[in-house]
Amino acid sequence: MSDLSIDPMLPVTSETSVLKRPRLVLVTTCFASAAVGMFFVSLVAYYARARADALATGEAWLDASIIRLQPPNVALGTLVLSLVFVYWLVSSVRKGDRPNAYVALVVSLVLGGAAVNVVAFMLADTGLSVGGSLVGMLVYAISGSFIALLLAAMLFVVVVGIRLLGADDPRKITEVATAAGVFWLVTTLVYSVIWYALYITK
Amino acid sequence: MTATASPPSTEPTEGAVSPPERPSVTPVEEALGSTDHKTIGRLYIAAAIGFGMLGMVAGVVSSLERVSLDGYDVFDQDVALQVFSLHRLSLLYLLVIPITIGLATVVVPLQVGAQTIVFPRLCSLGFWTWLIGGVTLVLSYVVDGGPGGAEPQARELWVAAMGMVVVGLLIGVVVLAATVLAARAPGMGLLDAPFFSLSVLVASVIWIVSLAALLASVVLGFVITTYGPSILGLSVLGAEETWILMSWFAEKPQILSLLIVGLGVGTDVIASISGAAPRARGVMFGAIAAFGLLTFGAWSQTALYPELADDALAIIGAFAVGIPFLIVLGGWFDVLRRGTPGGRGPVLAIVTFVVLALGALVAGELGVIEQLDLFGTSAISAAYGFSVAGALAAAIAALTWWASKIWGRTLNPALVQGAALLVLLGGLLVGLPELIGGFLDQPDPGSAGDLSDTRVLVSDGLESSVELLNGIALAGWALLGFGLLAVTVALAQASTGNDREAVDDDPWGEGQTLEWSLPSPPGPDDFDEVPTVTSPTPLLATEESA
Numbered sequence: 001m002s003d004l005s006i007d008p009m010l011p012v013t014s015e016t017s018v019l020k021r022p023r024l025v026l027v028t029t030c031f032a033s034a035a036v037g038m039f040f041v042s043l044v045a046y047y048a049r050a051r052a053d054a055l056a057t058g059e060a061w062l063d064a065s066i067i068r069l070q071p072p073n074v075a076l077g078t079l080v081l082s083l084v085f086v087y088w089l090v091s092s093v094r095k096g097d098r099p100n101a102y103v104a105l106v107v108s109l110v111l112g113g114a115a116v117n118v119v120a121f122m123l124a125d126t127g128l129s130v131g132g133s134l135v136g137m138l139v140y141a142i143s144g145s146f147i148a149l150l151l152a153a154m155l156f157v158v159v160v161g162i163r164l165l166g167a168d169d170p171r172k173i174t175e176v177a178t179a180a181g182v183f184w185l186v187t188t189l190v191y192s193v194i195w196y197a198l199y200i201t202k
Numbered sequence: 203m204t205a206t207a208s209p210p211s212t213e214p215t216e217g218a219v220s221p222p223e224r225p226s227v228t229p230v231e232e233a234l235g236s237t238d239h240k241t242i243g244r245l246y247i248a249a250a251i252g253f254g255m256l257g258m259v260a261g262v263v264s265s266l267e268r269v270s271l272d273g274y275d276v277f278d279q280d281v282a283l284q285v286f287s288l289h290r291l292s293l294l295y296l297l298v299i300p301i302t303i304g305l306a307t308v309v310v311p312l313q314v315g316a317q318t319i320v321f322p323r324l325c326s327l328g329f330w331t332w333l334i335g336g337v338t339l340v341l342s343y344v345v346d347g348g349p350g351g352a353e354p355q356a357r358e359l360w361v362a363a364m365g366m367v368v369v370g371l372l373i374g375v376v377v378l379a380a381t382v383l384a385a386r387a388p389g390m391g392l393l394d395a396p397f398f399s400l401s402v403l404v405a406s407v408i409w410i411v412s413l414a415a416l417l418a419s420v421v422l423g424f425v426i427t428t429y430g431p432s433i434l435g436l437s438v439l440g441a442e443e444t445w446i447l448m449s450w451f452a453e454k455p456q457i458l459s460l461l462i463v464g465l466g467v468g469t470d471v472i473a474s475i476s477g478a479a480p481r482a483r484g485v486m487f488g489a490i491a492a493f494g495l496l497t498f499g500a501w502s503q504t505a506l507y508p509e510l511a512d513d514a515l516a517i518i519g520a521f522a523v524g525i526p527f528l529i530v531l532g533g534w535f536d537v538l539r540r541g542t543p544g545g546r547g548p549v550l551a552i553v554t555f556v557v558l559a560l561g562a563l564v565a566g567e568l569g570v571i572e573q574l575d576l577f578g579t580s581a582i583s584a585a586y587g588f589s590v591a592g593a594l595a596a597a598i599a600a601l602t603w604w605a606s607k608i609w610g611r612t613l614n615p616a617l618v619q620g621a622a623l624l625v626l627l628g629g630l631l632v633g634l635p636e637l638i639g640g641f642l643d644q645p646d647p648g649s650a651g652d653l654s655d656t657r658v659l660v661s662d663g664l665e666s667s668v669e670l671l672n673g674i675a676l677a678g679w680a681l682l683g684f685g686l687l688a689v690t691v692a693l694a695q696a697s698t699g700n701d702r703e704a705v706d707d708d709p710w711g712e713g714q715t716l717e718w719s720l721p722s723p724p725g726p727d728d729f730d731e732v733p734t735v736t737s738p739t740p741l742l743a744t745e746e747s748a
Contacts, residue, residue, distance in 0.1 A: 024320055028380040031407075035372055035414040042418035042500060049507070131429035141425045 022175070029179035033186040036149060040190045043145060044197045047138045051201075054134075062135045062202045066126050072199035075118040079188045082111035086157065086184045093160075093177040096170045101177075105161050108184075112154040115191075119147055122199075139198060146194055153187040156180040237322035238726060239307050242329050244608060244697075246304025246374075247601070249333055250297050251690050254594075256340065257292025258683030264289045265676035268647065271665050283350035286647060287445055288343050290452055290586075294460075295367050296336045298593045299409070302463050303374040305600045306402040308608050310378060312717035313396045315387025315735060317728050320380040324373060332370025338363035349445040357441040361424045364444070368420055372413045379406035387716065387735045393483050394738040396715040397473075398600070400487050401466025404494035408459050412451065415500035419447040449505040449648060453582055454566040455519055456499030457589045461562065464555045464596030465490050465530045471552055471603050472534045474712040476541025479739040480533055489529035496523040504577070511570070511577045520570040524563045531556065547710060551599035551622035558592030558629040565637050574641070581640025583647055584633045587675075591629025591682060598622055598689055606705045609696040610723035617692035624685030631678030635671035644668050714739035 054061045085108040092101035123143050128136035160180045163173045233245060264286045267276045274282055311319045319325050342348055342363055347356025382403040386395060395403075423444025450456055473480050480486055496519050504511045565584040569576045576582075598621055605613045636644075642664045708718040718741055720728065737743035 022384075024380065024384050027384040028321060028324075028376060031376045031379050031410055034407075035376065035410050038411040038414035038500070039418050039421075042415040043422070046418070046422060130425065137425050137429060138422075141422055145421060 025175050025179045026182065029182055033183055036186055037190065040142070040145070040149075040193065043138075043142045044193055047142060048197060050134055050138060062139075064202050066128070067122075067199055067202055068125065069199065071118050071122045071125060072195050075115050075122070076191060076195045078111050078115045078118065079191050082108050082115065083184060083188050085111060086181050089157070089160070090174075090177045090181040093164065093170045094174045098164070098170050101164055101170055102161075105157060105164070108157055109154055112150060112157070116147055116150050116154075119143055119150070142194060142198065146191060149187055149190065153180075153184050156183050237326050239311050239319035239322060239325060240608070240723065242319075242322070242325055243304045243306075243308030245333075246300050246307060246329055247608070247693070249336070250301040250304060251686065251693070253292050253336055253340075254297030254301070254686050255683065255690070257289050257297055258679060258686055260285050260289035260292060261679035262676060262683065264647075265672060265679055268672040269669055269676060271669055280350035280352065283442070283445075284343055284348050287349045288340070290648065291339065291364070293590050294452055295364075295371065296339070298460050298590055298597070299371055300332060300374075301597045302402075302405070302460075302593070303371065303378065305597065305604070305608075306378050306398075306406075306463070307374070309600070309604050309717060310381055310399050310402055311385070312607060312720060312724060312728060313399045313715050314382060314385060315390060315716050315729060315732055316381055316385035317732060320377055320385050325377045328370050328373030328377060330370075331366055331373060335363050335366025335368075335370055339367060347441065349441045351441060358424070358427050360441055361420060361427050361444050364448070365417065365420045365424065368413050368417045372410065372417070375406040375409045375413070378402055379410065382406075387732055389735040390738075393487055394735065396466075396738075397469035397480065397486065397490070398463070398466040401463045401469075401490050404491050405459065405462040408462065408494045408498055412456055412459065412498060412500050416448060416451050419450075420444065423447050446505050447503075450499055450503040452586050452648060453502075453504065454499065454562075454569060454585045455497045455502065455516075455523060457497075457586050458523060458562060458566065459494065459497040459499075460589045460593035461527075461555075461559045461596070462490065462494045462497065464559065464593060464599075465493065465527070467596050467600045467603070468534060468552045468555060469530065469537075470715065471547055471549075471599060472543075473537050473541075473739070474603075474710065474714050475547045475549070476537050476543045477712060477742075478537050478541030479714065479742055480537050481540075482533070483738060486530060486533045489526035489533070493523060493526040493530070496526070508577070512572060517570045520566050524567065527559065527563060544712070546712075548599035548602035548618065548622065550619050551595050551602060551625075554595035554622050554626040554629070555592050555599060557626060558588050558595060558633070561630070561633050562588035562592055565633065568637070569640075576640045578646055579640035580636040580644040580646050584637035584640065586648070587632035587636055587678070588629060591625055591632060594682070594686070595622060595625045595629070598625065598685075601689065601693070603710075604717070605696060606709050606722035607717055607720070607724060609693065611696040611705055612709050613692040613696050617688050617695075621685045621688035621692070624681050624688060628678045628681030628683075628685055631681060632675050633678075635675040635678070639668055639671045639675075642668050642671075644671075708741075714742040716740060 051061055085104050089101055089104035089108060092098075092104055123140065126139070128139055130137055130140040157180050160173065160177050163176055164170055167173050233241060236242065263276070264282070267274065267282050267285075276282070277285065307319060307325060311317070339360060342356050342360035343351070345356040345359070346353040347358075347360040349360075351357050351360065379402075382395060382399050383392070386392075392400075423441075426443050427441055469480060469486065502510050502513075502516055510516060562585050565581060565588055568574055569581050569585065598618060601608070602613050602618045605611065705722040707721055709722065710718075716733065716735070717724075719733070733740070
């Protein structure tokens with residue numbers, strides 16, 4: 001032990017004492033994604049079960065004519081397209097290509113915002129009210145939760161942008177960018193399940 | 203090493219930059235602002251015990267209503283439901299799960315050789331979210347909310363608070379799972395991690411998916427409470443419906459998930475007191491993982507869909523879950539046989555855990571036998587009572603075993619032994635009468651039914667027997683409360699006693715895993731230098747090689 005004293009308030013940063021922990025953000029994001037996936041699977045399962053029960057007893061369920069297919073298809077297409085840009089962002093960060101990363105980040109956020117807009121539009125377009133019927137309540141609960149998820153995914157990409165601004169080498173934030181990409185992928189997968197359960201099967 | 207314990211010089215020397223003085227931090231400031239996993243874990247434990255005492259009192263009061271089947275003698279029906287739901291929610295979401303998370307938050311980073319828990323600020327956020335949610339949940343009852351409550355806004359507050367509690371717990375288990383999976387010491391493979399940490403990983407994964415499913419139930423409940431209409435076709439909307447939507451978490455198989463971590467605690471403690479390392483670690487871990495997998499119960503929401511109780515998956519699962527449990531017990535016996543077991547440590551608490559866990563498993567198995575017709579009866583609550591008491595026994599064992607790492611002092615052995623005994627008796631007195639009551643057709647008290655119907659539903663001429671059984675269950679909850687009180691006193695002595703003496707790194711002299719190489723309590727940074735691990739039981743291996 002040397003007689004060198006250091007500020008006890010500062011974290012010790014010598015290589016011998018601090019271990020590099022790879023994939024911490026990625027692993028944590030995967031667990032959070034599992035929770036998100038299970039949350040939406042549960043909501044959609046409630047919807048599917050309530051729909052099956054209603055149809056089995058001959059009760060009216062969702063009037064197919066009030067849901068137009070174009071908006072949900074556009075929302076899904078937008079999210080799939082945004083996925084391409086998010087992975088462009090991840091790839092650019094991995095290569096240390098800052099200009100491309102900024103372009104991909106901005107386009108991803110614009111597409112994410114567009115998807116939020118479409119999902120919100122669909123709620124209004126159906127004319128369902130949250131307290132008017134069981135199906136309305138379920139559609140609002142699922143769509144509202146999805147909008148919250150999409151906003152969280154966009155926030156994650158914004159965090160990547162902030163880290164990118166502060167990083168001397170973009171490659172240092174590869175793990176965070178990859179984690180954001182995984183979360184965006186999960187968000188898109190969740191929407192694809194909602195798209196099929198709510199808008200295709202109705 | 204580049205750091206020493208010598209304090210920074212107060213007299214600046216020429217050319218040297220004097221370091222800033224460390225601001226004095228009061229214990230309250232430290233508690234409120236700390237991101238040290240040990241502090242957060244201690245806060246979890248203290249708050250969980252506080253909520254648990256409330257839940258035990260509510261359990262006694264709630265049981266008082268059931269001692270007489272002549273309708274509602276103590277409260278009216280709505281207040282009875284409020285007290286009962288407070289009792290169940292407090293024990294499940296505010297005592298057993300959080301105390302497990304608290305213990306794991308302190309011990310797991312020490313066991314796996316991490317310098318801290320993964321994302322300490324996130325861990326802190328999880329704790330405060332849970333705590334504020336828990337306090338709000340209790341307050342919502344005070345202002346006449348919760349199931350049975352009359353105040354609409356308080357009922358909405360209750361559902362929102364429940365959401366906060368679930369989100370807080372979710373954050374806590376995500377951080378723990380990531381710590382075990384990604385922050386282990388160099389050389390420590392997943393199967394080399396101590397069994398407590400492995401069981402925390404299994405429990406965390408199961409709770410991540412099941413708490414997420416529970417959150418979906420709460421979100422639906424919130425929308426129903428705020429806007430309606432009913433998903434269940436009930437005449438009552440809102441908090442009661444949310445209560446029913448959430449009920450699957452307190453029933454088998456999900457309720458058995460409370461016992462997962464007990465398997466890890468028992469394995470580590472028994473190996474240490476026997477002086478022998480567990481063999482076939484892969485099989486043991488596989489058994490704990492299989493047990494955890496079989497306790498996942500979000501699919502089995504029998505309160506909504508009663509036909510699921512007779513589902514083949516439910517029947518097979520109820521019996522299959524006992525197999526991995528017995529495999530783990532077999533591993534314990536193998537260790538005991540090969541080693542030289544001593545009588546020290548929390549042996550009684552481990553025995554209590556095993557007895558009560560077996561009770562929970564048996565109650566779950568009996569509940570699915572169609573010929574016995576126990577579905578919807580109080581036998582459902584027997585599995586709940588056994589599981590909660592069993593998990594509490596495991597928590598007492600863990601608190602006793604790792605007390606020196608948590609509080610820097612060992613617990614009073616007489617108090618913890620007494621607590622374990624009280625929990626054993628209390629758990630049996632809670633579980634067995636509910637199970638027997640199920641055979642006498644007593645309805646499940648968790649089904650939010652009208653207590654006035656109970657006398658009608660129980661078998662003819664056996665009403666007085668059911669009343670006697672309910673009286674015994676009341677005594678059981680009281681004993682469990684006293685057991686928790688004994689733990690509280692032991693912890694208070696350990697954390698606030700003036701006669702604090704230095705405790706050895708390994709006060710049991712038998713520790714096998716990394717945490718026992720650290721001082722008691724560990725310093726702020728846990729490991730100054732992260733060790734490279736070459737054995738699943740590094741301390742035992744070092745001792746043997748010496």
